[in-house]
Amino acid sequence: MAILEIKNVSKFFGGLAANSNVSFSVEEGTIMGLIGPNGAGKTTLFNCITGYYPPSKGEVLFDGRRMNGLQPDKVCKLGMVRTWQKVRPLAKLSVVDNVMVGALARTSSLKTAREMAMEQLKVVRMEHRADFLAGGLPIGERKKLEVARALATQPKLLLLDEVMGGLNPAESEEIIGLILDIKKHGLTQMVIEHDMKAIMRISDRIVVLTSGEKLTEGTPQEVVSNQDVIDAYLGESHA
Amino acid sequence: MNKTILKALIGLIVLAALLAVPRYVDSPYALHMMILLFLSVSQGQSWNILGGYAGQHSVGHAAYFGVGAYTTMMLMHAKQVVPWVGVWAGMAAVVVVALIIGSICFRLRGPYFVLASIAVAEIMRLSAINLTTLTNGAEGILATEIPAFKIGETVVTEFLTKVPFYYIGLFLALLTIAVTYWVQHSKLGYYFQAIREDQDAAHSLGIHIAVYKNIGLVISAVLTSLAGSFYGIYVGFVDPPTVLGLDVSVQIMLICIIGGMGTLWGPVLGSLILVPLSEALRSNMITDLLVKIGLVSVDSKVGVFLKENLAHAHVLLYGILVVLVILFMPDGLMGFVKKLAARRHREAV
Numbered sequence: 379m380a381i382l383e384i385k386n387v388s389k390f391f392g393g394l395a396a397n398s399n400v401s402f403s404v405e406e407g408t409i410m411g412l413i414g415p416n417g418a419g420k421t422t423l424f425n426c427i428t429g430y431y432p433p434s435k436g437e438v439l440f441d442g443r444r445m446n447g448l449q450p451d452k453v454c455k456l457g458m459v460r461t462w463q464k465v466r467p468l469a470k471l472s473v474v475d476n477v478m479v480g481a482l483a484r485t486s487s488l489k490t491a492r493e494m495a496m497e498q499l500k501v502v503r504m505e506h507r508a509d510f511l512a513g514g515l516p517i518g519e520r521k522k523l524e525v526a527r528a529l530a531t532q533p534k535l536l537l538l539d540e541v542m543g544g545l546n547p548a549e550s551e552e553i554i555g556l557i558l559d560i561k562k563h564g565l566t567q568m569v570i571e572h573d574m575k576a577i578m579r580i581s582d583r584i585v586v587l588t589s590g591e592k593l594t595e596g597t598p599q600e601v602v603s604n605q606d607v608i609d610a611y612l613g614e615s616h617a
Numbered sequence: 618m619n620k621t622i623l624k625a626l627i628g629l630i631v632l633a634a635l636l637a638v639p640r641y642v643d644s645p646y647a648l649h650m651m652i653l654l655f656l657s658v659s660q661g662q663s664w665n666i667l668g669g670y671a672g673q674h675s676v677g678h679a680a681y682f683g684v685g686a687y688t689t690m691m692l693m694h695a696k697q698v699v700p701w702v703g704v705w706a707g708m709a710a711v712v713v714v715a716l717i718i719g720s721i722c723f724r725l726r727g728p729y730f731v732l733a734s735i736a737v738a739e740i741m742r743l744s745a746i747n748l749t750t751l752t753n754g755a756e757g758i759l760a761t762e763i764p765a766f767k768i769g770e771t772v773v774t775e776f777l778t779k780v781p782f783y784y785i786g787l788f789l790a791l792l793t794i795a796v797t798y799w800v801q802h803s804k805l806g807y808y809f810q811a812i813r814e815d816q817d818a819a820h821s822l823g824i825h826i827a828v829y830k831n832i833g834l835v836i837s838a839v840l841t842s843l844a845g846s847f848y849g850i851y852v853g854f855v856d857p858p859t860v861l862g863l864d865v866s867v868q869i870m871l872i873c874i875i876g877g878m879g880t881l882w883g884p885v886l887g888s889l890i891l892v893p894l895s896e897a898l899r900s901n902m903i904t905d906l907l908v909k910i911g912l913v914s915v916d917s918k919v920g921v922f923l924k925e926n927l928a929h930a931h932v933l934l935y936g937i938l939v940v941l942v943i944l945f946m947p948d949g950l951m952g953f954v955k956k957l958a959a960r961r962h963r964e965a966v
Binding site: 459462466469479486488531 | 802803804807808810811814815817818819820821822823824825826879
């Protein structure tokens with residue numbers, strides 16, 4: 379069953395079409411990869427899905443419900459949460475307090491929220507950092523904190539925006555393991571990523587965007603062997 | 618000894634001492650200083666909830682202070698309404714004002730919000746000057762006769778000495794500290810701080826930004842209005858510049874900036890510094906001190922110069938202090954203390 383359906387979504391900024399007529403759907407329990415060159419409109423699409431921008435045209439259906447015009451907080455309450463390409467830690471709060479803010483979307487008790495937060499910190503293997511200030515973490519841990527905080531809101535669909543960007547190979551490997559772990563728990567994910575090897579490994583299906591339009595969609599194998607994708611994005615070496 | 622028990626013990630001792638002060642201190646001046654201190658704590662703490670925790674740096678808190686003060690004073694002056702009743706009217710009026718201001722200003726962020734908050738307070742000040750039938754305009758309202766609060770024939774409160782004001786002020790300061798403590802240890806506090814640290818991230822985590830900002834504003838404004846009513850009744854006089862002026866807003870902010878924004882004890886610390894300091898500067902204590910320790914003689918040119926000018930320069934000195942604190946302790950005194958404690962902790966480890 380499709381948990382997320384994107385139907386002919388367009389987003390215009392003045393005369394510029396950041397997204398035009400993008401349609402695809404994400405099946406429950408799978409990982410959808412979203413790739414494309416810089417400026418292809420990947421993050422804009424995330425913003426349209428999660429309520430930061432209203433789509434100019436088309437509609438977004440989540441769990442069969444029309445999401446257009448809903449604010450991000452409402453989107454989160456309904457079970458869809460995103461992380462940020464440029465990480466946004468709540469710098470002056472401790473790591474566990476950051477994650478608690480996410481958990482408080484589901485409970486009003488600080489005690490329960492703290493327990494939920496510690497659980498998520500275990501998932502990303504950061505329990506030992508619980509009392510550190512979020513602003514003092516290195517980039518690798520900031521990225522994991524983003525994921526833990528998003529998971530603490532108990533989403534049905536997790537949208538990860540370049541969660542491996544800027545990480546070294548070992549850190550990326552850890553994140554890949556984490557994403558696959560999350561999938562095992564049945565959580566649907568949509569992942570924007572530039573690292574082709576990584577996205578090939580984790581995705582069940584991949585959507586390719588260029589200049590705001592959907593170029594193609596398919597399994598990782600189909601996508602890398604597609605001549606248009608090679609021309610637009612991958613270059614000769616992947617052929 | 619257990620740290621929490623120690624803290625509770627210190628708290629109890631301080632509280633007992635504060636409660637006992639009027640029994641042993643007769644000097645109206647000393648009581649007056651304490652009342653000013655309590656007033657400052659409650660003002661700073663009220664601002665702290667919105668400015669310190671939620672990060673919405675309002676430079677228009679005079680609006681709430683003044684509306685609270687004016688409402689209570691107008692009712693007392695024109696209708697002989699007892700202040701105990703008048704404060705509730707003040708708070709109700711302030712809630713209305715706050716929600717109107719919030720729904721407009723919270724569409725703006727950062728410096729734009731600051732400018733809007735200044736503008737709103739100025740509108741309030743100008744309204745108070747011009748709505749002469751209600752507010753008596755620039756002349757202000759003088760109401761030194763406080764009607765006694767009677768139930769049947771029994772007089773419950775009279776305000777003949779400073780002592781009742783002392784206890785009310787103390788209660789107000791403790792109330793605002795308690796409210797801040799409660800905010801800090803509840804979902805509200807977490808949501809406020811999330812909004813302060815990163816509004817977009819907070820939004821994505823299920824926080825309805827406008828709702829929580831307005832909750833913060835209403836709590837903050839109601840407490841500020843209580844402080845305003847208290848000030849009005851205590852001084853017995855309100856006019857537009859003293860309760861609605863821009864410097865009132867700035868003064869309220871400074872308590873937190875100097876003490877440490879977004880900390881429970883910051884406004885207390887800030888008040889402990891600013892209240893005596895501004896009093897010392899105003900009453901020329903510094904010149905007296907310099908004379909006493911023999912640095913300058915009263916009759917010398919310098920002495921005469923200082924005596925004549927220093928009192929007038931108190932705003933200037935005050936400004937210099939603020940600049941120094943902001944330069945060297947950007948997180949206020951509480952931030953500075955915490956940093957020192959952390960450093961000592963690191964060295965110990």
